[in-house]
Amino acid sequence: MHDLIARCRRSTTWLKLAWVVLCLGIFLSLSRVASAEEVAILTSADITPYSETITAFKVALLPSFQVPTEYDLQGNMAKGRKLARRIRASNAKVVLAVGLKAAFTAKLEIQDIPVIFCLVIDPEKYGLPTDNMVGLSLNIPFRQHLKPLQTLVPKVSRIGVLFNPKKTKGMQNQLLQDAKALDIRIVAQEVHAEKDVSKALHAIQNRIDALWLLPDSTVLTENTLDFLISTTLEANIPVVGFSADLVRSGAVVGAYSRYKDIGKQAARLFHQLARQTSPSLLGTIISPGRGRQSINLRSARHLGLSLPLDVLRQFDEHF
Secondary structure (H helix, E strand, C coil), X not given: CHHHHHHHHHHHHHXXXXXXXXXXXXXXXXXXXXXXXXXXXXXXXXXXXXXXXXXXXXXXXXXXXXXXXEEECCCCHHHHHHHHHHHHHCCCCEEEEECHHHHHHHHHHCCCCXXXXXXXXXXXHHCCCCCCEEEECCCCCHHHHHXXXXXXXXXXXXXXXXXXHHHHHHHHHXXXXXXXXXXXXXXXXXXXXXXXXXXXXXXXXXXCCEEECCCCCCCCCHHHHHHHHHHHHHCCCCEEECCHHHHHHCCCEXXXXXXXXXXXXXXXXXXXXXXXXXXXXXXXXXXXXCCEEEECHHHHHHCCCCCCHHHHCCCCEEC
């Protein structure tokens, strides 16, 4: 009889333990489902810069078991607004909007959830950010751009810039202010159509020590990039780029943020906003962290620039 009672007690204990394990499993599953809905990602399209940023963002969240829900508007604003309404109806605590169309969709449709946006050029032009948004700027400070150029060309004092006033007037004005503070003269030339790029460059190339590229889609196209690089190299004018791709293409130097660094920065912001530790961030645009500096060795040698080891060590990437 005593053995029977002992076996019953052991069975009861195992049943209780099994029940606890089952409940714990259900709890963890539900917790992970809840976590999956804590952050939603709205992306403008499936392109490499966006996907690299999103991948880095998700990897940075892994220690907290966050599994973001992704929504791709595929370049379609009408679809984006429908997706934004789905996000509003979810349990998302924070939204990451990647690219201009995603950010603008969030501005129109998501006003009651904090939104982090990134990879948007000249966001102020589109009324971004609103009071529930925080943006990650793509603009590396002028001084950081100037540093790698002055490393190679210490006496640079006149920098040319081509721009379409309908697209990058704000960036050009900021460039003028920043350059003035450092006693650098900006020689600006307006470009209203792709066909005007050649004429605009020839108009300023004898009055500049370097050419500064802005992310202007009128000035920089598949047809104009080769022209700008080849013409400036022939005229012994160094070009300053704003991305690794431009430096690979022939710009002598460049300073920029890597997409994965932007993703990591967005993840840090997510934790701050989800925990409501930094509500004062909303309505602001945050400057990027330390930019990476790169150099195109072939272009630098073509221009006859000195490249001792102590100079090369100042660049993060060599192309």
